Amino acid sequence: MTGRLNVFRRWLADIITPAHDHARAEWTRPIERQVHTLDHWRSLLAFPKTIECSQMELLGRDHEEPLFVGPGRIEIRSETDIRFFVYASASDPSLAALRLMHAQRNPYDVEAQFRLFATDYRGTEWGCGYTPLEFFADHNHGWPLGGQIDGMHALAKGAFVSTSSSVELLFVPPIELPTAETLKTIAQIGDERIFSSSARGRQKLDLLGSEIAFSYEPSGEALWVTASTASGFNHPFAENWLSEPLRILLGTPVYPRLVARNMGDGTAQVWLRPSPRQKRPSVIGLQPPFTVLGIKPAEFWQLYGALLNMIAKAGGFEAHEVTRFYDELADAQHGSRWVLTMTLANVAEALADSLMEDTDRRSEYSDDALASMKKHIKAFSDHDALRGRMLSNLGMVSKRSVVAFMRGLGASAVVNPDHVQTWYAIRNSVMHGNLVDPWSSEEGDGHLREMLDLVHALTRERVRRA
Known part of the structure; x- marks a missing residue:
């Protein structure tokens, strides 16, 4: 019986194996692709999406115990709208009520607001920053509280984290940029080519001691921007600097949806950030790539490098003054x-x-x-x-x-x-x-x-x- 089974297996292998040696070599050749930390977090891009949390904590001042604790959920409603809801209890209801009223009376005082931390049922711990609170339901007991979240981040570690000190930005949908390398897609049956296409592929830059790459996915659904860190291009600034020249060049609000700050020690900080879906270049931009006749890709990237150098030289964490000017014009x-x-x-x-x-x-x-x-x-x-x-x-x-x-x-x-x-x-x-x-x-x-x-x-x- 075993001998007959082995004969059948060999016959089946001959049937499904490509007949030509060169075809077999193409199919068995390993795919060359850099491992990205953000590959493991792409499920956050889908919306509407609800993240159920076993515990949420709302804290006031530093070194204080949480004022509100309870289960809840985070709702990702769109690219720019993230909200949370918590069914909280308060260990000291009187103090919690006083702090809540103080926060509502001082909406422009960030430090008077509450900070949200959440743990989902996978064990991921999320930091959600400062948020104003409001009641989302009528109540006689407990504290049904909710609010808007500007962004959320988590600590990533393990086998799915890049081991190089670098940053990753993921733009969804992608931005239209010129690239030196073309992405070619070919489909064939046997030796017969039945389909081929060319699209934007990859642009590599060596700037500020960093190797920067702009790479489009074969699906056309996303743009990756990756960059190694260097002495003048390091954490926590690099992740913000990379997209600032694009806001100036394109005249539109260009922000990554997902960001990874790879520390190089097997850990990374991962952010989900608000990102307007509309990213088409406008006439406001210093040099929109496809809306003005006669623009050359080399000229575009040369100007990108000059802008990045100006921004890095200023050395600020917040947006550069020139970037803010173009943000105002875009609005x-x-x-x-x-x-x-x-x-x-x-x-x-x-x-x-x-x-x-x-x-x-x-x-x-x-x-x-x-x-x-x-x-x-x-x-x-x-x-x-x-x-x-x-x-x-x-x-x-x-x-x-x-x-x-x-x-x-x-x-x-x-x-x-x-x-x-x-x-x-x-x-x-x-x-x-x-x-x-x-x-x-x-x-x-x-x-x-x-x-x-x-x-x-x-x-x-x-x-x-x-």
């Missing part, structure tokens, strides 16, 4: 034309002001001329209020204005002088309460394009000087 483009016009005017002025060195702020008038004028005005005694007003105005011209500096940039061809004049005229108008046409017109659209070109030129100069 303003969804408002009225008046709001967008004012935001463009303000961003242009702020960028120009950030370029000014101490020598640039020196008045175009000599100290002797200013002192002489001040003496002359002080001698005027016919009207005290008028004298005070003129002295105040003199103080303004004792330093070089942003307007004068911008005109100097125009004269040296750093920016277009016509765009500076457009900015100056519109800035004075809208900042004094004058409205702009709420509809599109050739003149109005032309003014917006000129001010946007001015913002882009000033941004490039800021990057060049960095």
